[in-house]
Amino acid sequence: MKFLFVGALNTAFGYSVYAIFVTLHASHNIALTIQYILGVLWNFKTTGIIVFKNHDNSRLIRFFMSYIVTYSINLFCLNILIGFGVGKYLSQGIMVLPMAILSFLIFKTFVFKEKKGIKNANNAL
Numbered sequence: 001m002k003f004l005f006v007g008a009l010n011t012a013f014g015y016s017v018y019a020i021f022v023t024l025h026a027s028h029n030i031a032l033t034i035q036y037i038l039g040v041l042w043n044f045k046t047t048g049i050i051v052f053k054n055h056d057n058s059r060l061i062r063f064f065m066s067y068i069v070t071y072s073i074n075l076f077c078l079n080i081l082i083g084f085g086v087g088k089y090l091s092q093g094i095m096v097l098p099m100a101i102l103s104f105l106i107f108k109t110f111v112f113k114e115k116k117g118i119k120n121a122n123n124a125l
Contacts (some may be wrong), residue, residue: 007100012048014039018092028078028088037070040064052112059111066106074099121122 014035021031044063048054074095081091 001083003104006050007104010039010043011096011100013042015092016098017091022088027120028082028092029075031088032071032075032078032092032111036067036074043067045100047107048112052107054112062111063107066103066111070103071097073102 016054017038018031018035021034023027026034044060048059048063051089077095077098078091080093081086086094
């Protein structure tokens, strides 16, 4: 449930950034890039702390790498949808749920996964 709440908050932030830049006549590629850049630090803190109860800033590199993966997939699919004539706003709206699911799986298995038998010192407090 926490991931859904934080995901909705992060999605609202990210989609708003995307929509603002598309409204300002930026290409969808530029708007998506700006959305991802601005969202990385915001989402790292909200997802790490609220969802995974993890304050370990050393995981930012993994988080950033996960965003490169999701950004690439999102951009590829966005270009396909727009190529089929789906509008820029609707295309990104369609991509929100699949990207949220993919992000959660990557965060859970790669970014915020605790090693067995080792508890994060920040979480032990």
